[in-house]
Amino acid sequence: MQLPLPLTSDEPAARFVRHRRARRYILRVLDDGSLRVTLPRWGSKREAQQFVDASRAWIAEQQARRRLRPRVVPVNVTALHRQAKEELPRQLLELAAAHGITVHRVTVRNQRSRWGSCSRRGGITLNWRLVLVPDFVREYVMLHELMHRRELNHSPRFWRLVAAVCPRLVEARRWLRTEGHALF
Numbered sequence: 001m002q003l004p005l006p007l008t009s010d011e012p013a014a015r016f017v018r019h020r021r022a023r024r025y026i027l028r029v030l031d032d033g034s035l036r037v038t039l040p041r042w043g044s045k046r047e048a049q050q051f052v053d054a055s056r057a058w059i060a061e062q063q064a065r066r067r068l069r070p071r072v073v074p075v076n077v078t079a080l081h082r083q084a085k086e087e088l089p090r091q092l093l094e095l096a097a098a099h100g101i102t103v104h105r106v107t108v109r110n111q112r113s114r115w116g117s118c119s120r121r122g123g124i125t126l127n128w129r130l131v132l133v134p135d136f137v138r139e140y141v142m143l144h145e146l147m148h149r150r151e152l153n154h155s156p157r158f159w160r161l162v163a164a165v166c167p168r169l170v171e172a173r174r175w176l177r178t179e180g181h182a183l184f
C-alpha cells in the first residue's frame with residue numbers, strides 16, 4: 001500500500017510516497033517532469049530529500065531527455081488490449097512448444113511495471129503492452145518467462161538458460177531499460 005507523505009520542500013513537482021516493501025530510496029522522473037520518491041518503511045523524509053538533493057544532476061538530465069522524447073500515445077488502447085489477448089498467448093505457446101516447456105495458463109494483463117511473470121504452478125502472465133515493442137524484445141520477454149519454468153529465480157544458471165535461447169538478450173534488455181518505460 002502506498003501512502004503519500006506531505007511535501008514541505010520548495011519542490012512542487014516532487015511527490016514522496018512510502019512503500020512498505022521498498023528496500024531502498026527510489027527516485028523516478030515521470031513523463032511530465034515531476035519526481036516520485038519512494039521511501040522504504042524504515043526511511044525518513046529528511047534522508048529522502050537528501051537523496052533528491054544529491055541527485056540533482058541526474059534529475060536534470062532525465063527531465064531533459066523526457067522533453068526531447070516524442071510522446072507515445074496509443075490511439076485505441078482497447079483495441080490493442082484485445083489484439084494482445086489474441087496474439088500473445090499464441091506466440092508464447094508456440095515458443096513453449098519449440099523449447100519443450102509446459103505452460104498451464106497464459107494471461108494478458110495491464111501490469112503497471114512488469115513485462116511478465118511466471119508462477120510456481122506454471123502460469124505465465126504477460127503485459128498487453130508487449131504488442132507495442134519490437135519483435136525481438138517481445139520474444140526475449142517470453143523466453144525469459146519460459147526459462148522461469150526451468151529455473152524459478154534470477155540466478156546465474158537462469159541467465160545462462162536465457163542466453164542460450166535468446167541471441168539478442170543484451171540488445172532486448174537495453175531496449176527495455178531505455179525505451180520500455182515510455183510505454184507505461
